[in-house]
Amino acid sequence: MLLLLLLASSFLLLPWAGAGRIIGGWEAKPHSRPYMAYLSIQSELGDFACGGFLIRPDAVLSAAHCVAGKKKVNITVILGAHNINKNEPTQQAFHVGHWIIHPKYSGYTSENDIMLLKLKPRAKLTKSVSYIPFASHKERAEPGTMCQVAGWGLTSMPGDVTSVLMEADLKVQHENICEDSFKNYYMRQSMICVGDENGKKSTFSGDSGGPLVCNGKAHGIVSYGPKYCIFPEVFTRVSYFERWMRAELRKFALQDRPDSPSSV
Template sequence: MPVYLLFLLPMAFLLQPGTWAGEIIKGKEVKAHSRPYMAYLRIQRGTKMGRCGGFLVAENFVLTAAHCQAGKITVVLGAHNISRQEKSQQVIQVKKAYPHEEYDDVYSDNDIMLLELSTPAKLSKRVKPIALATAGKIVKPGKKCRVAGWGLTIAHNNSSSANTLREVQVKVLKDAECRDLRYNNWTMLCAGKAGKGDGATQGDSGGPLVCRGKAQGIVSWGPIDLPGVYTRLSTFIGWIQETMEGTPFCGPPGLTA
């Protein structure tokens, strides 16, 4: 039976007292503010603090993973170095979270959540939505994509904080390369390369898998030393639109086909 390293589940609290975090494995720092859709999420579950990733899809909505749900979530937009108070940063509280109604925390299925912001983001060159996948259109295996996030960097068993946004390139794989008891090719896709350790892990949860300028997936989970598994966004476009349309201040700039 494979051993799993889940990107963000309650067991992740065991990593460090009161925290959970993660890394972009073998990634590199991106040019500051070159990914204006990225959102940094401060997660609070009781007395425990942590982080997740996310991405802006409309001026008042951020998309992330359902397993990032918590009692209190604060969204930071326009950030590059999260240890600094950059002038471009917008810190906004979440008004309401909309995890998918059929999210399964055992099998990590339907791992998607919309966050409605208490106030709309002020759009600029450093804060803007990203286009989403086309409904029903499958990303072809072999496609090179990128995944970004903030978290810990790990080298030779020594971890240190990585406060700047980092990114790594991964390749979309065939479903047959990602077979697992929990893998559902309708709601999930996988990317990376077995044994290489390239990709995302804890703390990068909720961030986007971006292929040619469109968000095609959400960082979800993955076994140790095997490809990462992402929520397949093309399956959920209808759910995203319906959820956003059911709330006030809805603006769909991130839903460009």
């Protein structure tokens, strides 16, 4: 497993790439988060897993670092899953042939850590598969807001694994906490500072790309955290990228027109 390690102040930043799951959480009620997506990623560097979430029947949002820098990448998106190791009748699998990484994504600073994946055919919306609205550029999750995260990532820093979807509550923190921890790497406009100040709950390796859900909307994307502890964590601020996302989603729609050269 290859993990990109970034030097920050006196410790390392760790983008949550690879197989893993929620630390200090609990098993989610099966299919209670129908927007959750599991990304199975194969590349010449090995096999990886990330999270993501459905924002439209033809689009999944995730983190850029899940695929950036890898060659010969193949991505399968699975929707409607609870136990990812079982062939559940609710599951829908998509081989993704088209994805867009933000053009200003930086693997060094983790800025603009966002990616859109196009699903073709579109997902069939069911009780187990549906999309979640995302925060607009006018919406912000204020410090103290209790939000939810979910994923199939590692359940402990030693590397304990599971196959079922886990979830946990995490609080939005004041910006200065992440600024103190990550110095010049933390950007207020495009990132959200989140975490459990008691150090018992966290997203971790394999949860990358999953959503931070606050008041029923996706406000963040699991991005990075410190290597040697689980507090605080940094999420990509979805609302900051609303205009970019909507522009790319319009391109997705154009590609589906019968007269589009890329349509099949």
